[in-house]
Amino acid sequence: MTTVSAPGRLRQSAGQMGWAIVAWLVGIVFFLPVLWMVITAFKPESAAETWPPKFVFAPTLAEFRLVFSGMGPFLTHSVIATVGSTILVLLLSVPAAYALSVHPVKHWRDGLFFFISTKMLPIVAAIGPLYVIALKTHLLDSIWLLIILYTAMNLPLAIWMIRSFMLEVPSELLEAAQLDGAGRIREIGSVILPIISPGLIATALICVIFAWNELFLAINLTVTNAATMPMFLISSVPQEGLYIAHLSAAATVASVPVILVGWIAQRSLVRGLSMGAIK
């Protein structure tokens, strides 16, 4: 297209270099707190609270050992609440998304907007009554309560997202299945699900992220029997004494699963977070 002269090319590559440097700087500055968290986690407690901060020290796994020995029940509760609610979300959202896309009900648009409007109602507004309801139904401080609530929290997102994947299933395939005399269930099971399985995984990952990180409901509605990882973090901050290295180790352990999941799922992240609007 446009021919670039030799000095022009030089200027261009210098510009590219500058661009790369600025971008890298931004990336590193933004990542710094995470890096510092991980570095601090490997410090002995005495090296974590110094001025100036220490960058060279003898790394130790002592704090990690302490974290692993204490987090057992919290981890179990988090895993159960996260996995349980995600499975329930998928079971409910796949048929719902189907009824809003492939063979849509008459008021499918209203249905979609009803689901999303529940995300706008601040759940915090109902926290007192939720506590009372949980108390009266004997669900307070139980893992089931978190599964039920996290499912409701993620369901609208999942329906929107899975619907957007179902819309991409080529209509010829659906028509072919119909001509073969496939019923609704076979249509979902053998035509739609295999095609949208990457989308289902992406949806599940988003649900896992939000359920794993949730604190407000957990802190208000659980004490010990269902306390989750975010609450373990809070418990790692003592009233007195040195705790920075210990806290950093706990924060690292609590965050790493979701960070890894997010890194792996980068491509589907944006689609999930935009609820399928951005493909």
Place this chain on the structure above:
Amino acid sequence: MTVLKDLAPPPKVEARPRAVGRRERWLLRLPLMPALIYVVVVTQIPFLVTLWYSFQNYFWDTPGGAKFNGLTNYTTVFKDTNFRGALVRSVVMTASAVILAMILGVAFAVLLDRKFIGRGVVRTLIITPFLVMPAAAALVWTGPMLDPNFGLVNYLLEPFGIHHVAWLSVHALGSVIAVMIWQWTPFMTLIVLAGLQSQPPDTLEAAKVDGAGAFATFRELTIPHLRPYIELGILLGSIYLVNTFDAVRLMANGGPGTSTTNIPFYLYQQVNNAFDVGGAAAAGVVTVILTIIIATFALRMFARVFQFEEAQG
């Protein structure tokens, strides 16, 4: 990040002829029902119960159960300067965090839209804050990052003549908002980046051929193209950020004083420290009514954004 816009056109669902008998209509509705009933029961009933409690005098540390007390809770809530303060602070925190995160997000997306060495790595670094557990982010910022005596931020700012600032005492609100921005900029970056990458390259090429400068092209072509993406980011960001609790509770516990108390933290206090279910319920109802007013506009915006997307698909 590939933008799979033209991978598969949506099937013309409405064009498909279907019998519309009564039985058939119910068969269509059947798969929707479990999810619909679930969401109605789990998300709407608590709000109805909230409405009921908002007219009751009910403290759960005092025996005797709930007693009807008319509009007393509401008059108390409207007179409560802490509630009004929390309301204003919620708006200020959400708006400033969303807007600043969006400005940074646009800048970062522009940076990432060009090819350079290690672009994938830089993108990974930039999205990481969003993935950090909010409780972990709040605690790590409080201790290792912002502590006045040994925090990394003070160390890095020392060459600029800033010494041992007690961030969470002096600039608590700013610090909390900064952490909200740090966590949500990646989200905005990803959405705007997807917008930038969906720009038809031939339009940009044509602009270049016509002799338009980079800045003019950005203002005249890119910004209008990005508009629905920016609206979507602001909308979704607001939905999540208005519920910010972790950073407020763990970084500043709503203080000093009430300087970082937003609505979620205010309600948490009403229930956990004041045991005032009725009062919290009335405050909750007022919050929900205000939210519905805002959400009506938001839903309209949603409809517009998604229509745009589907028209493109």
